[in-house]
Amino acid sequence: MGWDEVGSTVxxxxxxxxxxGDRWTLLIMRELSLGVRRFDDxxxxxxxxxxxxxxxxxxxxxxxxIERRLYNEKPxxxxxxxxxxxxxxxxxxxxxxxxxxTYCGHTDDEPAVTxxxxxxxxxxxxxxxxxxxxxxxxxxxxxxVMGEAFTKEREEKRRLFRKSKKNxxx
Amino acid sequence: MGWDEVGSTVxxxxxxxxxxGDRWTLLIMRELSLGVRRFDDxxxxxxxxxxxxxxxxxxxxxxxxIERRLYNEKPxxxxxxxxxxxxxxxxxxxxxxxxxxTYCGHTDDEPAVTxxxxxxxxxxxxxxxxxxxxxxxxxxxxxxVMGEAFTKEREEKRRLFRKSKKNxxx
Numbered sequence: 576m577g578w579d580e581v582g583s584t585v586x587x588x589x590x591x592x593x594x595x596g597d598r599w600t601l602l603i604m605r606e607l608s609l610g611v612r613r614f615d616d617x618x619x620x621x622x623x624x625x626x627x628x629x630x631x632x633x634x635x636x637x638x639x640x641i642e643r644r645l646y647n648e649k650p651x652x653x654x655x656x657x658x659x660x661x662x663x664x665x666x667x668x669x670x671x672x673x674x675x676x677t678y679c680g681h682t683d684d685e686p687a688v689t690x691x692x693x694x695x696x697x698x699x700x701x702x703x704x705x706x707x708x709x710x711x712x713x714x715x716x717x718x719x720v721m722g723e724a725f726t727k728e729r730e731e732k733r734r735l736f737r738k739s740k741k742n743x744x745x
Numbered sequence: 746m747g748w749d750e751v752g753s754t755v756x757x758x759x760x761x762x763x764x765x766g767d768r769w770t771l772l773i774m775r776e777l778s779l780g781v782r783r784f785d786d787x788x789x790x791x792x793x794x795x796x797x798x799x800x801x802x803x804x805x806x807x808x809x810x811i812e813r814r815l816y817n818e819k820p821x822x823x824x825x826x827x828x829x830x831x832x833x834x835x836x837x838x839x840x841x842x843x844x845x846x847t848y849c850g851h852t853d854d855e856p857a858v859t860x861x862x863x864x865x866x867x868x869x870x871x872x873x874x875x876x877x878x879x880x881x882x883x884x885x886x887x888x889x890v891m892g893e894a895f896t897k898e899r900e901e902k903r904r905l906f907r908k909s910k911k912n913x914x915x
Contacts, residue, residue, distance in 0.1 A: 584857075584895075585892070585894045586775070586845075586895060586898075587842045587843075587844075587845025587849060588771070588772070588775050588841045589772060591842070591844045591848075592771055592772060594848075594849060595844075596767075596768025596771070597766075597768060598762045598763070601758070601762055602758070602762060605756070605758050639848075663847065663848065666840050667837060667840050667841065667844065670837050670840065671757070672757045673757075674761045674765075675758060675759075675760040676757045677833065678764075678809075679760035679764060680760065686757075687754075687755045704877050704880040705874075707874050710872075722755070724755045725755045725756060728754060
């Protein structure tokens, strides 16, 4: 079975992995959930090549996970938004975060993004349980504040990306 | 940023994807959760090359997600088991299943695997909510019965795999 055939199985785990199993895909969804919607901005954070990012975005659009919205007529420019199918990946993002915090060296005092549950103000850490009233779960019920270290890391990526683009032009 | 650098971010989503972001990885974890533990049996179901599967298993072992256990002395043969870190991926597998059932063409009447919540006998479908008493969630609290179509699909894969191995030897 090549990877293309995975989608033809009856197993829903394999089917969803055939759509989102690529590691870049969920990082793209993370960017969208952080409100980063433009090609260059996503690319700056992921550091993927234009070709790779463009392939992934097209595939996700084809699979109905994201959609493009025109935000500029001339030249035509698009922003990327998660569809309902894409937003339904929110619980998976939340659990990847919890797993990463627990098992992948969560050593800093400050989380990359501090999430709080809007309804109660509770901090959403790796042990937070999705309340039964909040299914299907959406990240919209959480407030997110980006920490200093992650903010710096992201600014640095933006800076390096702009620099490399400038060098391309010169 | 190449993929190797992703693990060095402060973001726990990116960190976990650097470990499990490969699409084969969660399929390996699915096999282990189904009780399939031997190299050839996993390979038959995934259809991955020996090289690819062996690379992924070694990487998962190094990352502490799975462990090898000797089951035969001569010749030395190992089975693969999920560690606590690997079992902590159970909620992610469950949510991938729910997402796949909802959005990736769940057309059959019969699910690939029928899961029921042992405590109540409830069927665990795509709308099932993890009870707040069951966090951290483990698939052990569910009973699984493989459906006819998925059983057939898997038998066929085993058959084809054995045939192809036989042809290699001849």
